Amino acid sequence: MEFRHLRYFLALAEELHFGRAAQRLSISQPPLSLNIQQLEASVGAQLFTRNSRGVQLTAAGQAFVPAARALLAQASDAAREAREVAEGQSGELHIGFAGTMLYCGLPQLLSRFQASHPRLKLVLLELSSSEQLSELVRDRLDVGFVHTPRVPPGFDQVLVVSQPLVACLPQSHPLARADVVGLDQLRGEALVVVSRTVSPDYHARILSECEQAGWLPPAVHELRHWLSVVSLVSQGQGVALVPQALQQSALAGVAFVPLAQADVRYDTRCLWRSGRDQMALKDFVQAVSADFAPAG
Known part of the structure; x- marks a missing residue:
């Protein structure tokens, strides 16, 4: 059974006349008759009766009409879905x-x-x-926004955000109202950071910057989320170095003060697999590049 057979069958079922059905299909009558015979052979039942009064649907033919329409509608929907996916207008895009x-x-x-x-x-x-x-790497994400320069082989990238790190201090801290703070001024403070397992590059960078400033934190509190870091600082449990954008979090009880070390930055890259034949991904990467360029 082919989709052509179904189209021919429905045209004849609606016209109940071989001549009109053939004209509607822009074919001659012999190919129409042949295709109806092939369809009946495939179905295993007679779908039409032919006599001097014309063409009539059999009981089997009447039962087959809604199924044939449904099959053609499903095929049309599948073709449209495939076209929309190919054009980047349908499907799914997984974004980390x-x-x-x-x-x-x-x-x-x-x-x-x-x-x-x-x-x-x-x-x-x-x-x-x-x-x-x-x-x-496992192709479970189409695109990701990461805070690491460690780009795996086979991936393209674009730098989307490069922002300074700022000191996050409890509002009661003596430096909370300072115009700028040096890392050496935070000596002796407990440090709140995103954990090494969550963000190894950031974790190593922060501890390295503190060490270069001659500051070894007496305690390091490691949390999984940035807002948890800011929240713990607001409760007076230490200080943190956080991306400047977190000033928009509007959490009470903290102050954000620029660092004297202006070169201490936090970069975000957009990553995706090279050569991926996915129009939606190409459109999204183009939108990212247009929105965030020139981040670097």
Whole structure:
């Protein structure tokens, strides 16, 4: 059974006249008759009766009409879905991101992109940089926003955000109202950081900067999320060095003060697999490049 057979069958079922059905299909009567015979052989039942009064549907033919229409509709829907996926207008796009991107323009980008791709499903996953790298390599993510320069082989990247780290201090801290603070001025303070397992590059960078400033924290509190870091600082449990964008979190009880070491920065890269034949991904990367360039 072929889709052609179904189209010919429905045309004849609706016209109940070989001549009119053939004209409607832009074919001659012999090919129409042959295709109906092939369909009946495939179904294993007579679908039409032919006599001097014309053509009539048999009981089997009447039962076959809604099924034939449904099959053709499903085929049409499948073809349309395939075209829309090929054009980047349908399907799914799995996007990983670290939490700070919520304060760096990602929600606005997603809103604009969704408006231009209304039938495309955006699946968002908040993951650490390490988790994103693992998911990207396994093709469980289409694109990720990571805070690491360690780009795996076979992936393209674009720098989307480069922001300074700032000191995050309890509001009661003596330096909370300072215009600028040096890392050496935080000597003796407990340090609150995102854990080594979640963000190994950031963790190593912060401890290295403290060491270069002659500051070895007496205690290091490791948390999984940036907002947890800021929240713990607000309760007076230490100080932190956090991306500047977290000032937008508006959590009470903390102050954000620029660092004297202005070169201590926090970079975010967008990663995706090279040469991926996925129009939705290409459109999204183009939108990212247009929104965030020239980040570097």
